[in-house]
Amino acid sequence: MQPSLIVICGATATGKSRLAMTLAQHLNTVILSADSRQVYREFDIGTAKPTWEEQALIPHYLIDICDPTETLTVAEYQEKANHLISSLPHSPPLLVGGTGLYIKAITRGLKIPRVSPHPQLRSSLKRLGQLQLYALLQQVDPNSATKIHPNDQVRTLRALEVFYITGKPISEQQGENPPSYPILQVGLDCSPEVLTERIQYRTEQMLALGFVEEVKGLIKKYGWSLPLLDTLGYQEIKDYLAGETDLKTAKELMVIHTRQFAKRQRTWFKGQSEIKWFDSEQSDLWEAVSKMINIEIERFQK
Structure with missing residues (x-):
């Protein structure tokens, strides 16, 4: 046996996507997104969705599968992800993201009532x-x-x-029905100081890539009351466009709120004992993760 799924998780801005791209090329496999906002079309810059170039290099799944006016439940995500894991010829696929409930739904086999929001x-x-x-x-x-x-x-x-x-x-x-196949879980983390610097850099990059224009376009197409526009990053820029704040303040609030969100993510993932943690700042990160994966594969094959 060998792992049928490799998870790469952790807080936002810890370098999950970069590591996943390198790992996917090395293993000749694909990436399944575990991000609760990347599933929605047109929400691109603010969700740090993989670029078209990255998607051309490595196939990505579970992104752009819903319109912004729709709601994808955790149960629906779980069903789609499980189908891909069992049917894709690539093995092991990489489940990559920071939405802890999405990942737990797959790795723990959460039993979720199939009841859509009413x-x-x-x-x-x-x-x-x-x-x-x-x-x-x-x-x-x-x-x-x-x-x-x-x-x-x-x-x-x-x-x-x-x-x-x-x-x-x-x-x-409710309850759990864990999958029978082996799963490896890799977690990335770094010091709060480094994470803050990364969040600040990412925020600057989003704005440079045209984040304000993205939000403008979404408001024009879907209106101010679209629920997704009240999520992290989009809310702050929406407030700026509504004249409730200036761009400098909006940017500062994006950093503060993202840092708070990352803290909650770290708390969630630190409670998962099966995750093997790595410092995303270590110089030999790729080599260390690759070595661990090879050791685990050998262990599964015994």
Whole structure:
């Protein structure tokens, strides 16, 4: 046996894509994106989506598979990724990104209720207020209520939504069914100081590549209320275009918010014991990762 999947994960701006490109060329394989915004068409610069040149060099999957007005659920992503992993002739494919829930859905085989968002139901429930919503959850699904913070409206609404659509508590429909094939997980990390410098550089590069024009075009085509425009990077530039701030402030806020997001990513991934960590600043990064992969392949073959 040999690994059927290699994961490259970590916080934003730690060099995952660069390492993945080198590794994919070495292994003659493909890259599966594990980024919850790269799945959407036209959201390119702000999501650090691979360029056309990079996509021509190495086939990339699970990017540009949805229109910005659509919503791709984790369950739908899991289904698409699992199909690719089992059907692509390239082995092992590389699952690359920083969306921890996407990666966990694949590597742990999360059982996810196949219930699409129902905006009308959510809107009706929201009118009750979070205090009453949580009390309702405690009645219909006490197991979920013990795991959801009383102020977490997003998860409370989702749990109630699943209950009212399926008639079963979400806690009875969740769990894990890990895949039977071997998986290697590589994590990239660096010091907070270095990460801040990388985030600052990436922000400058995004603006130089025309990020403001990208957001302008998206607003013109889809309107100011498109939910994706309220996500990291796009929100700050949207506020600038609305005249609520200047570009210098917008850029500073992008750096601050990205740094905060990266901190949350690091916390998430550090809780995954199966990840083998590497310092993205080490000079022999490629050699170290390649050596580890070869050792693991030999171990699987014994």
